[in-house]
Amino acid sequence: MIEIAKEAAKYAGTYLQERFLQQLIPDEELHNDVKLPEDKESERRIIEVLHKHFPDHTIYSEEIGMVERKEDYLWIVDPLDGTNNYFIGYPYFSISLALQYKGDVILGVVYNPVAGQMFWAEKGKGAFLNGKRLEVNKRDDLTRAVGTYIRGRNSVTKEQELEFTRPFVLKTKRLLRNIAPALDWCLLANGWLDYIVMQRSSIMDVAAGILIAQEAGALVTDWNGEIYHHEDFDKERLPSLVASNGVLHEKVRELISE
Incomplete structure (x- = not known):
């Protein structure tokens, strides 16, 4: 499942990186947010991959809402985390996918396509960045x-x-x-x-x-x-x-x- 989540994130991330730094035209600009067609296309790509491999899994995504299925698995998807940053050409954004099973999050993937950073974790198995195990620092000041x-x-x-x-x-x-x-x-x-x-x-x-x-x-x-x-x-x-x-x-x- 973690490999499929990475695949979905990369598929969406490739598209977002291609569109990054273009003169983007929003669907809507709000006081604290902006709605972009790139959000929707990223979401479409993620859902395409997830439902290809897991047709019975439920998906909740920011743009489309809940896509109900009967399984106990629920994918929690943010197809463009940092939309406002993306809109103004600031390279700090990601694709975020979490998988919940019977009420508990069992895996997470966060992908920053511009920096080539693929973060992931499975519950009880540690966290990684591009294969390197992650650990918090020990700063005390x-x-x-x-x-x-x-x-x-x-x-x-x-x-x-x-x-x-x-x-x-x-x-x-x-x-x-x-x-x-x-x-x-x-x-x-x-x-x-x-x-x-x-x-x-x-x-x-x-x-x-x-x-x-x-x-x-x-x-x-x-x-x-x-x-x-x-x-x-x-x-x-x-x-x-x-x-x-x-x-x-x-x-x-x-x-x-x-």
Whole structure:
């Protein structure tokens, strides 16, 4: 299944890379988002591959919604994670696929076609980047820590974002706002980031990335410190999470209350 997920991601990624840096014409521009035909074509390619190999698997994808089947397998697909980045020619975007079985995520694939980065994980088997096993870093100095902030598109106002992120900006080395959450979790998995704070973001955007980070040794909790466990997929669920290399976790979590 992991190899088929990689195949689907590469098939979509080849198309997205061909279209990247073109003068893209959106179907719709919204206040916090943009709708591109490239999103839909990427989705079509992913679904084509998945249903060719797994015709009885259910698929939930961002553009088309739920494609119901009778199996206990559910693919959670974001065909273009970082659409706004893609639209403005910023090479930080990915294709994200997670597979849920009986309510638990068992594999995840996140593919950045521009950088040639294929991240993947199977539950209990570790996380990998292009075949190299991933592991979070051991940084313990909060003032040298680099993190990223992820928020829901329409669930947090810009005023709330500014208020919430202020302690992280002031007390850590750098807080990024990359607007491609699946890929952010993979950077944590490879030790490039030290922490992530997520505020009311859709699980669809991050399911694959969270598994990859967890399999690389990241500690993922809710804001109260309770260990995160994937719940049966619900597109309306907007969890708020904090993740880190484990060493910095309580120091990062304390900044939330500030």
